[in-house]
Amino acid sequence: MYKESELDSLIICKKCHTLHETISIEHGELATCSECDTILYSCDKQLVTKGLALSIASLSLLFIANFFKLVKIDFLGSEQHITILQTILRLYEKGFWFVGTMSGLLIFVFPFMIVLIHMTFFFLLYTKQAPYLTYRILIMLGHILPWHMSNIFLVSILIALVKLIGYVSIEMGIAFFALLGFVVIDLYIVRIMPMHTLWSNYNNIYANKNSMPKFHNRPLLRCPLCDATNYDKGKNTKCRRCNAGVYTYRHFKNERSLAFLITAIIAYIPANIYPMLITKNFGSETSSTIMGGIMLLWEQGSIPIAGIVFFASIFVPIAKFIIIAYLLVNARYPKEELSNKTKKNMFYLAEIVGPWSMIDVFVVAILASLIHLQSVQIIAGEAATAFALSVFFTLLAAQNFDIGSIEKKRINYE
Template identity: 30%
Template sequence: MTDNPEKVICGQCDLVLEVPPREGHLVGYCPRCRNAVHHYRVRPSRVSLCYALAAIFFLAATDSLPFMAISAAGIEQGMQVLDYTTVLGAQDMWAASFVIFLFMQFLPLMTLLTIIAGDTGKILKKRFFFMPFLLKILHFNVEWSMVEVFMVGVLVSLIKLISMVNIEYGSGFWTFFAFAIFYLLAVSRFSEEEMWNYFAPRDKKHLKRSPDAGIRAEPQNFCSCTCCGEILDMENETECPRCHTGIRDRSAQSLHKTLAFTLAAIVMYIPANIYPMMVTTYLGSDLESTVIDGVITLWELGSYFVAAVILIASIFIPIIKILLLLYLCWSVKKLRRTRNRVFLTVIYRIVEFIGKWSMVDVFVVAIMATIVRIQNLMTIYAGSAMISFAAVVILTMIAARSFDPRLLWGYGKDRAEHSHGEDEDDKVTPDKTPPEEQENGQMPAPSAG
């Protein structure tokens, strides 16, 4: 170990940790809450740059090439992947069109441009003045990009269409899947920490004192920057010296914000299930179907897998998210009685992970409404519930991001109000960390990831 080892603060349990030197592509986990706090990568700039360039090439190809075509009764109808913007707009669904374009097109494009600019500057040893700004919004772009969700939506739409019409796959269909794969690879290999260290190097002199490893940062009046992860001294600093983000207590009003967005999601979930999600016009007659109607129809047609996917993504996941968010808020209020905080932290990670997947049904409706426009035979329109359902997904995602998981470990005023003394889970005990790591707060040996 070095005399002045690098330290990080776990964003989920507030534990100060020392980062051990390692080589290879590995992930370092917090010994207390098992949160991934540090990533070790081999030549991340070159690898992620190659993936990002490939992804942006396939994205351009996807937007310009035919996506798919359907035919029925001798009538053929084709589409390109961006046709949903005009089709949904013509159906007075501009809000849904904008949301889909934002999540599926604009934010992924901004993510790829940030990766390309950062990796290029790092390789060519150029420090672009605009990179700190792009890095500040990168985390938001990655969290809200839904390329993989749209990919699943395409597959579900295909299974639904196979029983209705004949399908022909265009070149844009295959380039889209190549784009999705390379996009996910580029994001997973990109080292945001390395970019911050290069374009805005750390000035360790700004810290007049150093936090002790192995205990929480809050009692020592330290915190980590919510943007770049820099360790900040709350006694002597008001903003991050690296990214100039102001120091703020994100735990303040965290429960109130989470409850407010969760209750708003509950309110929007009612019309999302009452009003039609999709309207099918067949030979002049209209058939309205809600989310649950679509599941029942698919089940009766024998498409059990697709019915199960829609049921889980559109019915179970929103309900589970809402219940788990309410349970987490209740757990913080009953913190003194809580012992298994690792389990609660895992629940929080599950809520964060499943947040965007409920958008599958919205993407399915958008694709179906765009491609199924066979005049005088069959046309599909997006129903009014589409907006409400998208609002439920967005509100629950915001609610999950408003919740501060450190509260589960006694962070802030809730700790003083609901607990007396230190609980067992506030210490790095022998059953959680090997003896040599308890003394210095060092992360356990990273596991391959």
């Protein structure tokens, strides 16, 4: 049994939820889960200066990536180029305000916010100022991190261009390479600075004693927002560190997850029936659905790309529906067909690959923004909105699923 103040010495793996006691590691080392090798925390004596330098580099790259030319094409003698901001604005122009807002947040607003938060956080740690502000922005970081998709957008650019090969001559702009650099640095930051490491640096510097020592004989839970280990106090458990109301009563949470899942499945139907992409070519109009687009790529011989789009638009969404639905039913009517460990791994996988289903929406947005001549135009179809809605609600369904309901040990205290 631990005092609540001692919970900081514990960490629960985000993938398999195995409980670990933290041990002190050497500079440059990473502590990994004993069960599944997921990185738990890191030790870096120069974390603050390194973080500050990396986030300044990220900000410059992100600035170039957003406001300079991403791709330039030569099409029927006229030159076209796009920037990230243009791609988003074009969606609004064509009346796709939901897809426009969602893309705007995922590939423009959130990446900027994350970089600015990192920069402010490391700057405040460096100057040892404003503990409350530091605390608030770390919580905000936890909220935004799962919602930024620069890496997925980068892959979407490549797929969109493969679709155009043979029709136009393509030249990559400086913004593309800046975006590539940004994504690489971002992956590096996520790897060497997990949430737990950021929070322990915060605790070390501000000597935070915000938890009162209390004894509990209750199961331990991981806060999905800040990685803190918490006692499960049943109804309305609040995280002792970031105060997120993440562990609300499980039936209510899973019911919300179910509602989001059903909405996502309903939106997925029109996403497959209506056209995703409409091509206007000298007066004649052809439209293709998601599946139609994949078949076309296949026929043109772009088999790997057809495979990626099939995986992102058909396989991932359906697999995610099935996994979440299975876990929800299983939490309500427990049957021990699969081990808890397998179920947790399934859920983790669904969470990791889920955002990649946005690829097709981004590809359509890029194509629509690139090809808009008087004679030849590519326009996003109604399916783009339905599909974006479906992805959005699937992400919400996964975020609202109570991972604790996989363990049947949870006790209801109220």
